[in-house]
Amino acid sequence: AQSVTQPDIHITVSEGASLELRCNYSYGATPYLFWYVQSPGQGLQLLLKYFSGDTLVQGIKGFEAEFKRSQSSFNLRKPSVHWSDAAEYFCAVGDEYGNKLVFGAGTILRVKS
């Protein structure tokens, strides 16, 4: 069965510092991987996705993620965090057929000035 683990429930970083959010997945076939961001009381916004090809993918708002098949990981990174990045971030895995997404429990990012 598919599963996603986000080991960090909360992360606090200083504004301007770099960020890495961890994601590990379990999936039997070729995974389709996603990062979504959710602000309080809001729906989910797609940050970036990986299907195939270059293992380093660029997304919106200056985020990037790297797929490492050997480690079953898809970590999200940003070189310099802005206060507006404070939100909850979810990693998800799906398949090529557009069936259900399986989400991790999320990581809450706090940004201190």
Add this chain to the structure above:
Amino acid sequence: DTGVSQDPRHKITKRGQNVTFRCDPISEHNRLYWYRQTLGQGPEFLTYFQNEAQLEKSRLLSDRFSAERPKGSFSTLEIQRTEQGDSAMYLCASSSRNRPHEQFFGPGTRLTVL
């Protein structure tokens, strides 16, 4: 191109009452998904439609839950005899025929059962 919309945004009800939520997907998206998100958790899949056909239902979707998409456009999710454990955010998403794997989410309906 408007996004996915959901109505209402918030619903407070008493235990035992029935509630119905509506989701309008992005126009021309043929797939529509429902997820439930409880506090501190990621969204959990409930069910999805391709056009008007309901293709998969999660075991989370008890007999008190029913979803429809009668004309392959908007969808409704009804919960009968609500329980306090049904309190959650109900999220709707849609995806297109060309990119079925890329789901776009609505703002959600927050249900509180007293």
